[in-house]
Amino acid sequence: MEKYDWGINGKQFDMAEPLRDAEPLRSGERVRVKVSNATDMWHPFHLHGHTYQHAQGGPRKDTSIVLPGETLVFDFDANNPGLWAAHCHNIYHAESGMMMAFGYKA
Numbered sequence: 230m231e232k233y234d235w236g237i238n239g240k241q242f243d244m245a246e247p248l249r250d251a252e253p254l255r256s257g258e259r260v261r262v263k264v265s266n267a268t269d270m271w272h273p274f275h276l277h278g279h280t281y282q283h284a285q286g287g288p289r290k291d292t293s294i295v296l297p298g299e300t301l302v303f304d305f306d307a308n309n310p311g312l313w314a315a316h317c318h319n320i321y322h323a324e325s326g327m328m329m330a331f332g333y334k335a
Contacts, residue, residue, distance in 0.1 A: 233325040235268070235317070241326025242316070251312065254333040258307040262315075266295040272322065274301060278313035281305035292318055310335040 234241065240250050254260060262281070264274050272295045280289040284302040295301045316328035 233321065235322055235325055235327040237315075237327060237329045240329075242323075242328035242330075243326075247330060248312065248332065251330040251332045254307040254331055256307055256310055256333050256335050258333075259304060260307055260331075261302065261304050264295050264301040264303075266297055266299055266301075269297050270319075270322075271296060272327070273318035274315070275318040276305065276313070276315045278309045278311060279305045279307075307331075307333055 236242070238250075243249055261284070262276075264272075266272050273292050274295050275292040277291075280291050281303040282289050282305075283293070284304060290303075293301055293303070310333055312330055312332045314328060314330055316323040
């Protein structure tokens with residue numbers, strides 16, 4: 230954490246190759262995402278192009294705080310084809326690799 234060398238799924242996002250580790254989805258698929266925070270910092274996780282709902286219910290969102298040592302589980306429908314980023318909304322975390330992409334066609 231001290232080096233700001235974070236990632237998602239054990240991989241750092243590479244701005245030079247943004248689609249290298251993109252997660253493929255199928256249009257119409259119901260997607261479950263699990264975000265675990267193993268750091269000592271808060272991470273506001275943000276999903277572009279979709280809204281989601283926490284697994285335990287509540288309002289639809291596109292950003293949720295993931296507290297230190299906590300795990301966020303949410304579901305969204307792959308109903309907006311394209312390439313979409315998901316990242317920590319602390320920009321210096323995203324720029325350090327805490328970002329990923331989802332991609333699918335209609």
